[in-house]
Amino acid sequence: MKNPVFTLAIAFFVIFANWRSLGAEESESPAEVSFIRDVAPILVGKCQSCHGAKTAESNYRLDTFEKLMQFGDFEMAPVTAGNLDDSEFHRLITAEDEEERMPNNGDQLTGVEIQLIDNWISQGAKFDGQDPAALIKGQLPRVAHPSAPATYSTALPLAALTFSADGGQLLVGGYHEILVWDPVAGTLLDRVGDIPQRVYGLEFSPDKSLLAVAGGSPGVSGEVQLIPWTEAPKPKAKAQILATHDDVFFDVSFRPDGLQLAAACSDGSVRVFDVATGEQTRKIDNHADWVTDLCYSADGKLLATASRDKTAKVFSAETGELIATYSGSNKPVEAVAISPDAKQVISTSGNVVRIWNVEDSKVVGDLSGFGAEVFALLTDAESVIAASADKSVRRFTLADRKQSLAITDHPHSVLSLAWHVASKRLSTGCFDGTVSLWNLEDGALLKRFVAIPPKATPAN
Ligand code: HEC
Incomplete structure (x- = not known):
């Protein structure tokens, strides 16, 4: 079932994302998208539960970069560098039909997320992680560790x-x-x-x-x-x-x-x-x-x-x-x-x-x-x-x-x-x-x- 408010929100997001990247960069080409920094967290958070080692819907996995680039049962290239039209990824994340659209669990990528993935494909779908054969989840960008507590309520086992x-x-x-x-x-x-x-x-x-x-x-x-x-x-x-x-x-x-x-x-x-x-x-x-x-x-x-x-x-x-x-x-x-x-x-x-x-x-x-x-x-x-x-x-x-x-x-x-x-x-x-x-x-x-x-x- 189509939800007009939602569709409108998405349209606004896409426009906003485009406008913002244009405004910020003051050039026609959007900012360089990093796979590890921008795309990987979306895939791990919104796609991997159905396309990983345990569950691989359509025999398709995206838990490593190597796997992400190999097709599943559809036998269509998931990502063709520089070509959105030949990328199942683009087709599926933007599909009109809710049943077809990825992720297909009612969850929905935001306009900004879709734009990031599309820009990454258009810009050449480059891999900038540590190891294309290793789990993407283990290569996500580092966030600063939380600060240590002022003191400890109990002592820690001293392993080192x-x-x-x-x-x-x-x-x-x-x-x-x-x-x-x-x-x-x-x-x-x-x-x-x-x-x-x-x-x-x-x-x-x-x-x-x-x-x-x-x-x-x-x-x-x-x-x-x-x-x-x-x-x-x-x-x-x-x-x-x-x-x-x-x-x-x-x-x-x-x-x-x-x-x-x-x-x-x-x-x-x-x-x-x-x-x-x-x-x-x-x-x-x-x-x-x-x-x-x-x-x-x-x-x-x-x-x-x-x-x-x-x-x-x-x-x-x-x-x-x-x-x-x-x-x-x-x-x-x-x-x-x-x-x-x-x-x-x-x-x-x-x-x-x-x-x-x-x-x-x-x-x-x-x-x-x-x-x-x-x-x-x-x-x-x-x-x-x-x-x-x-x-x-x-x-x-x-x-x-x-x-x-x-x-x-x-x-x-x-x-x-x-x-x-x-x-x-x-x-x-x-x-x-x-x-x-x-x-x-x-x-x-x-x-x-x-x-x-x-x-x-x-x-x-
Ligand atoms: C709730 C489970 C689920 C989630 C989450 C999910 N998918 Fe899927 N995916 C499926 C199913 C089921 C199919 C097979 C669809 C069909 O047969 O029509 C599929 C098929 C695919 C295919 C085609 C694979 C082939 O056979 O070559 C791609 C590519 C894909 N998904 C990408 C994604 C991306 C990207 C995301 C996250 C944005 C995602 N999926 C999230 C369930 C899911």
């Missing part, structure tokens, strides 16, 4: 922490921010905002000039940020967004030469970036589930990954080629590390910490003593440190797998670890928001505080 170069600052993932603490005094030094809701991975580049952040909002969005970092006076310059996704990124790791950055994604992929340009140079699609942790070998040649698919793997950092898989775990693999000689991998699954050979994936032995899941690992030249949900952190000698230190008095599950090698200090982050600073020589507790911003420190 890291020391600054001189050990004088401890960076801890907060809620839409990074909290910069003085780890010895337990005082808050700074708050860095415009960060994903939750932070799962934090790592400084080897020269400490860049901070990489992996995080997101579970099931909603994910992001990898690269932040130029100077400790004074204000640490944060403008962050570069290296990648976005519709679910979180769990970890980031710099290759020891600082030229490459790898990120672990919940889509089972590893994204590899060129640090100088910020461009994604490789996507390794090998795991069948979340990649939960990753790290490079000391020589920069290997990249090891942990996954919820219950495997740990080793790839060539140069080519992305799969070198080894360890599939002897019966639970998700939570953490992974590589021995300093790059011959062995240490991976954790449940309460098992296993060492296995890169060459043949054979088990060398286990680091035992844990009563619950092991969530984090660190290595140096001769030892491994592991953190567990049994509230303990244990250090082992790599050569004989003997325990050399056990710290068992944490208030809750230990989720994260940071090591400041020069000062021999270890920092641990617990599920209940507790940060502890330890002397790694004798296991003495130096400081403990809960990472909640005091009320008097306004958020950035």
Whole structure:
């Protein structure tokens, strides 16, 4: 049934949109339309529910750019660059007949939306996203993150922490921010905002000039940020967004030469970036589930990954080629590390910490003593440190797998670890928001505080 008021409104909108673009630009050609900025949000919001992976009406999908350009049952080109008359898109979004018009659920594109799509087609239907084969939803333009709350009603589980170069600052993932603490005094030094809701991975580049952040909002969005970092006076310059996704990124790791950055994604992929340009140079699609942790070998040649698919793997950092898989775990693999000689991998699954050979994936032995899941690992030249949900952190000698230190008095599950090698200090982050600073020589507790911003420190 035709609704005259509605039709009039549409006509007005179309005229208004045309008039406005003419007026604003003072030229005959409308402003350049960006696919990702202008068109993609319309498609995701108004079309994808019927033309996506789950429901593909008329066997037509538009959830990736590649699919959008391929026809469905109509066998008519959805979009012909520069030619509206040969574009089903144009015909269907402007169809007079309500039954035929898209979207065909009674919803209706506004005149402005129709004009944007038409202008985009007329201007050559260019793709300006990150990857034509990837979900459009994951490539939508970035909106600034909400500000962090002044203080938190409850502490957050501490999934990520890291020391600054001189050990004088401890960076801890907060809620839409990074909290910069003085780890010895337990005082808050700074708050860095415009960060994903939750932070799962934090790592400084080897020269400490860049901070990489992996995080997101579970099931909603994910992001990898690269932040130029100077400790004074204000640490944060403008962050570069290296990648976005519709679910979180769990970890980031710099290759020891600082030229490459790898990120672990919940889509089972590893994204590899060129640090100088910020461009994604490789996507390794090998795991069948979340990649939960990753790290490079000391020589920069290997990249090891942990996954919820219950495997740990080793790839060539140069080519992305799969070198080894360890599939002897019966639970998700939570953490992974590589021995300093790059011959062995240490991976954790449940309460098992296993060492296995890169060459043949054979088990060398286990680091035992844990009563619950092991969530984090660190290595140096001769030892491994592991953190567990049994509230303990244990250090082992790599050569004989003997325990050399056990710290068992944490208030809750230990989720994260940071090591400041020069000062021999270890920092641990617990599920209940507790940060502890330890002397790694004798296991003495130096400081403990809960990472909640005091009320008097306004958020950035
Ligand atoms: C409520 C479900 C629904 C929504 C929302 C929807 N469509 Fe459709 N679409 C359909 C159905 C059903 C058909 C098949 C129509 C037919 O057979 O007459 C179709 C067909 C199409 C086709 C032809 C595909 C082919 O076979 O080659 C295109 C192109 C298309 N839609 C684009 C869009 C666009 C663009 C939007 C958003 C502006 C959209 N659709 C929103 C249900 C929907």
